[in-house]
Amino acid sequence: NFYDESLLSLNETNRAREDLEEKLTFEDLQENGELREIARIETKQDMVDEMIKAMLLCHSCYCQFSKVKNRTLYKGVSPDDISILKGIRAIGYEFREDNKFFKSFSNSKGSLFKYNKVLDVQFSSSRAMQTIVIWDERINLYIAYFKGSDTKILGAQKKPVSNYVSKLMESTSAFARMGYRTLFYAVRYFTKDRFEKIHKEFSKRVEANTCPNKLNEFLAEEIECDMHVLGFVVMHDQLQSGVPKAIERIIKGGTKIWIVTGDKFETAEKIAFNSCIIKSFEKRISIRESFQDGSEELLSFLKNTNRYFNEGREYSILVDNSKFDTGYLFKNKELALSFIRAKSIVCARSSPKVKGLLVSLLRKCDFCVLAIGDGENDVTMITEANVGIGIFGKEGAQATQVADFAMGKFSKLWKLMQFYGRLNYMRTSKFTLIYIMKNIILMFPQCIYGFFAASSGQTLIDGFYISMFNTLWTLIPHFGMGVYDTDISYMTIEKQKKSVDNLKDSMKCVVRKVNKVYVDKFVRDNYWLLYHESQFNLYFSLTNFWEYYFYGILLTTLILLIFFNCTNVLSDSGGMIDYWQFSQMFFVFWVLTINIMFLVRSHTKDFFFLFLIVVGSLLPSFLSIYMYSNDSSGGYYQTLLKIFGQSLLLMYFVVCMVLVIIIDIGFKIFFL
Secondary structure (H helix, E strand, C coil), X not given: CCCCCCCCCHHHHHXXXXXXXXXXXXXXXXXXXXXXXXXXXXXXXXXXXXXXXXXHHCCCCEEEEECCCCEEEXXXXXXXXXXXXXXXXXXXXXXXXXXXXXXXXXXXXXXXXXXXEEEEECCCCCCCEEEEEEEECCCCEEEEEEEECHHHHHHCECCCCCHHHHHHHHHHHHHHHCCCEEEEEEEEEECHHHHHHHHHXXXXXXXXXXXXXXXXXXXXXXXXXXXEEEEEEEECCCCCCCHHHHHHHHHHCCCCEEEECCCCHHHHHHHHHHCCCCCCCCEEEEECCCCCCCCHHHHHHHHHHHHHHHCCCCEEEEEXXXXXXXXXXXXXXXXXXXXXXXXXXXXXXXXXXHHHHHHHHHHHCCCCCEEEECCHHHHHHHHHCCEEEEECECCECHHHHHCCEEECCHHHHHHHHHHHHHHHHHHHHHHHHHHHHHHXXXXXXXXXXXXXXXXXXXXXXXXXXXXXXXXXXXXXXXHHHHHHCCCCCHHHHHHCCCXXXXXXXXXXXXXXXXXXXXXXXXXXXXXXXXXXHHHCCCCCCHHHHHHHHHHHHHHHHHHHHHHHHHCCCECCCCCEXXXXXXXXXXXXXXXXXXXXXXXXHCCCCCHHHHHHHHHHHHHHHHHHHHHHHCCCCCCCCCHXXXXXXXXXXXXXXXXXXXXXXXXXXXXXXXXX
């Protein structure tokens, strides 16, 4: 048992280790005649030496000498293997070399041991075991060492189970309750003729490109069976800094959290406590056996969960998936409802296949699922989820390679979900709704004008202006608002200073639209509670769509009434404005109206956004009119001067713009 004093309770760890040492006696080892007679294991120290030998040989690390530290460093995919080798080095044993043909290590006396490597099958999530076979000249036998989970190793041990193994199994529960993981080691001995026959058959299957599942079955039947358990190593996974706080924020935001892990039931429960997913005052319901239709266990479970729900009490469910039928969970609607109502779920002993099955079942129930993991075991779950997130860590890059997003720390998940998630939901909703409304303002006047033009096909605005509407006149400010608009910045959230007023306004909006469901839970200086905005579709819903739709029609109708009356306004020279002047005036008014909408609905009204409006929309619009006005070949000559150089028309135009601004601001205040 290798431990870190800064992380673990030293007294508690030593107490569990001493209890195990007291239980194990010399007579327990003497029960295994094969170990005593073939491997010459006759004392406890012999068993310890064989265990250390298994740990030094059965791993996936390699050595790399560091000139800076002037010592050998261990590199590998598995952080567990690296930790184990570092722990063994602390007691005098050091792994030396690993190549295609042999592995070697030295002991505290400096003696070098080198073993020919015959077969090395690496650990995988599907096998949950690593196997290495060496040739030992001392006893003239092939020795297979195995490393894997307790269920895999104990399930393949030689029967009957000895007292030694029974006492080991009892002690694993004590370590699991402290939050530790256990990794078992075992050994099996082969005569020369028997193993060479097995190895020859295995090589043929590999050369024939036999599918991995068939190879795993062959290994399980011929090699990975009838093994002798040597012992286990206790591992501790330290939680990253900030994980409990991040989880608390996510839960407050209305998100249900499920822990789906391959660890033991007690270990998973301890991890859930340490990460604040389960609180001490909450009611916990444990499921250790699979349910049957109409069974007393199922009826009792449903009765308790319904009572807790009706009383308003929060409860969590802990499931041992090694015995529980995951598929039955969503076949029984009442059982599924009890799981969905739970504050949190902890699923222990979950294989990669079960992880993926749980995610797919939740998606079939119309839930939006986010899966996050850092290892190969989580790949299936990440690919099945609506959103998959991989964490860069010591478990390899398999999870990050298949994920939609990748991050370095779990504590930043709340920022991705609740800050960027809400922010981009708001931006996308606003972008889509304004896109709909501005195109209504573009096309509805054309439809109305068709009646006045006797359906002749004459457009109200020049065809060039219409074709460039979404690609030039309004593209840049609209796109800029969709990617740049921010109501509350992340830095402001961390400082918790200037954001209070904005948060109050947002909270009032949320409280008004959800009928005060979460009023008592809202804390004004907690940004993550605004995540409810997306859950209740406060920015993008059918109601929002029709509000923008009818507002676009209303605004267009008002503009048309104003401008049709504008044709009766006399110019300074006493003449009426012609069709082209009316069209150009309407175009300018139309572009300014769209940009006013951008300004009114944007939270970020800084210099950069104003620059996008001026350079991206207003400047190209006026340049196009200016180019038309300087064309003396047609009837466009001096159009700008004829329109805006006349005091009455200019005053009429300004009054109309002020009216539109008042209407738009009023719409935002009372409807948005």
